[in-house]
Amino acid sequence: MSTNTVDDKRKVTTVRLQQMKDRGEKIAMLTAYDYSMAQLVDAAGIDAILVGDSAANVMAGYSTTLPITVDEMITYASSVVRGAKRALIVCDMPFGSYQGNSEVALANAVHIIKESGAEALKLEGGAEIRESIERILAAGIPVMGHLGLTPQSVNKFGGYGLRAKGEAEAQKLIDDALMLQELGCFALVLEKIPADLARKVSEALTIPTIGIGAGSGTDGQVLVLQDMLGMNGGFAPKFLRKYADLSQVITSAIGNYVSDVKAVDFPNENEQY
Ligand code: KIV
Secondary structure, three states: OOOOOOOOOOOOOHHHHHHHHHHOOOEEEEEOOOHHHHHHHHHOOOOEEEEOOOHHHHOOOOOOOOOOOHHHHHHHHHHHHHHOOOOEEEEEOOOOOOOOOHHHHHHHHHHHHHHHOOOEEEOOOOHHHHHHHHHHHHOOOOEEEEEEOOHHHHHHHOOOOOOOOOHHHHHHHHHHHHHHHHHOOOEEEEEOOOHHHHHHHHHHOOOOEEEEOOOOOOOEEEEOHHHHOOOOOOOOOOOOOOOOOHHHHHHHHHHHHHHHHHOOOOOOHHHOO
16 A cells, blocks of 8 residues: 555655655656645645746746746745645756856755755756756755756757657667766656656666656656646647646636626625624
8 A cells, every 4th residue: 555645644755755666656746836836735645846947937927947046936935845744845946057157056056945945956957967966966955857858948959849759869868867866866857758768767767757748657747737737728738637627717716706796796794794
């Protein structure tokens, strides 16, 4: 029987994620960016919450993740930390905060961890950011890697299409995954790559892999919360399963409120002092 159910109130740590991989239990991760949603996601039994830089899209309305800043990530992550009691909280390092100078990367990493209370950081990329990952790990901060479609490189890729279709890119991904494990990363996100490749990488690694658009062979799955709750209208990639249609539920509830106010039906006698 699973020991990682909603009834299991023990705090999820990076060590527990590793134990889940070791015993073959899948890891469920979702994004969250605010206190209220973090409370709900945590209460539903999620293993890990990613305060993703997808907040740039979902919360701030930017078309890419590039504009979000370290301080904005800290605001989102600290709100999530206050809302979630059980899940492991992982925060994305935003674009520009770790790709250049590794000393600057460490300073930003320490700043995010100190100010937000997040327990781990996620960085996009492989060999190119090796020095930054080494320094952050040496400071005792757990690092989750992220390979495949790395949205902070959207301008290099020219879009958000499937990655690692060709042999050369697939081989680099495998090499990077092994390197990230060797450095000491505790887990690895694999985004939008062929399912066969994701399974192969997951079988080759001892650390857990968490997939998004990478098939069922990874050790866990992650989705953007608003996407899986159906709050993001037209966004319907093949990999996304919508578990609710909250756009409809919310607009209908608000429409009813507007009608009630206009009709002087709200508030009624029982709803006033
Ligand atoms: O920012 C994010 O939400 C992510 C996930 C899509 C993995 O990085």
